[in-house]
Amino acid sequence: DQQVKQNSPSLSVQEGRISILNCDYTNSMFDYFLWYKKYPAEGPTFLISISSIKDKNEDGRFTVFLNKSAKHLSLHIVPSQPGDSAVYFCAAVYSGYALNFGKGTSLLVTP
Amino acid sequence: DVKVTQSSRYLVKRTGEKVFLECVQDMDHENMFWYRQDPGLGLRLIYFSYDVKMKEKGDIPEGYSVSREKKERFSLILESASTNQTSMYLCASTFGIEQYFGPGTRLTVT
Numbered sequence: 001d002q003q004v005k006q007n008s009p010s011l012s013v014q015e016g017r018i019s020i021l022n023c024d025y026t027n028s029m030f031d032y033f034l035w036y037k038k039y040p041a042e043g044p045t046f047l048i049s050i051s052s053i054k055d056k057n058e059d060g061r062f063t064v065f066l067n068k069s070a071k072h073l074s075l076h077i078v079p080s081q082p083g084d085s086a087v088y089f090c091a092a093v094y095s096g097y098a099l100n101f102g103k104g105t106s107l108l109v110t111p
Numbered sequence: 112d113v114k115v116t117q118s119s120r121y122l123v124k125r126t127g128e129k130v131f132l133e134c135v136q137d138m139d140h141e142n143m144f145w146y147r148q149d150p151g152l153g154l155r156l157i158y159f160s161y162d163v164k165m166k167e168k169g170d171i172p173e174g175y176s177v178s179r180e181k182k183e184r185f186s187l188i189l190e191s192a193s194t195n196q197t198s199m200y201l202c203a204s205t206f207g208i209e210q211y212f213g214p215g216t217r218l219t220v221t
Contacts, residue, residue, distance in 0.1 A: 006153075009151070036212075041120075041215065042214055043115070043213050043215050044201070044212045046209045046211070049209065089153060099144075099210060101146075101155075104153050
């Protein structure tokens, strides 16, 4: 049973606008959440993470918000750039190292 | 910079062949992982290892085995490749929370 869900398989956004990628989870034991970005024919690269004790973490154009009561997190990219076009995976971890991944959301940023 | 390398970027094998996928990391990480990525299914954990000679099954271990004889190297073995094992295989290593991934091996079984 999938514990981390990304319900939008794809998203298209205009360059310069905000991209919002969403993720839901079911296991309240997760203590960290991570976002990875993946280009075709490459391995995923780490983007940003958030501890379960925080509700926001920001790194440049990327901000992750965590709503524990709703078991929901989101990744905001502002402003979106064409180079951000990739598949984004949400992941959650508990017991130290066992990552659970969502199925991914393919983001397309159009000029 | 952490480096995780995988022995092949692309591999074509025949049904029934034994296949070895090698992964090497250079950061002395204790934990190493093998995933496969399929369209619409995301990344699914096959096996992981938290120490030399130790291994744990992930979500989809059937048809696979692993070997970790040295800390830096984690091998995935397909004992008898089948067409449903055609996939992108990704290796990762970690010391803490963040996992570092290799470039992946695109395996096609015909």
